[in-house]
Amino acid sequence: MPSLALLLLTYGVFGWLFASCDWRVWLLEASLVLLIALALTAPLTSLQTCLTNLLQSDVRAFSSVILGAFGTVVMLCWIELFVRVLVLASAGALVRLDLQAAGYTDIKAFWILAMVSLAGLSVGLSVHLGISANCWR
Secondary structure, three states: OOHHHHHHHHHHHHHHHHOOHHHHHHHHHHHHHHHHHHHHHHOOOHHHHHHHHOOOHHHHHHHHHHHHHHHHHHHOOHHHHHHHHHHHHHHHHHHHHHHHHOOOOOHHHHHHHHHHHHHHHHHHHHHHHHHHHOOOO
């Protein structure tokens, strides 16, 4: 599937961008990768259940609106980071659609998304660290 190559390349660039960071940032990136893969493969019924529980009372609805407004402000203040996460989620969504059309189950789709994404992240990290350490000579 060409979308898997696009996903690998997208996460490779993401790994390249954060390769010079600390190992704690690498763990945060890996957690983000797994979170995006999980969000893309979770059934929509669980999302619907969460949203209906949030909006059952007026206080919960008001709190969710305030929290949504705060999230929007944070998103606009850190637009560069949000755009990167949006590109990662878009590439993952494209692969998820291809896997769904091919008839893969949610569990298999999660593992394929997670493994290809983590592989792309590690390739980007490795290539950047290899080039910066002059290992290619």
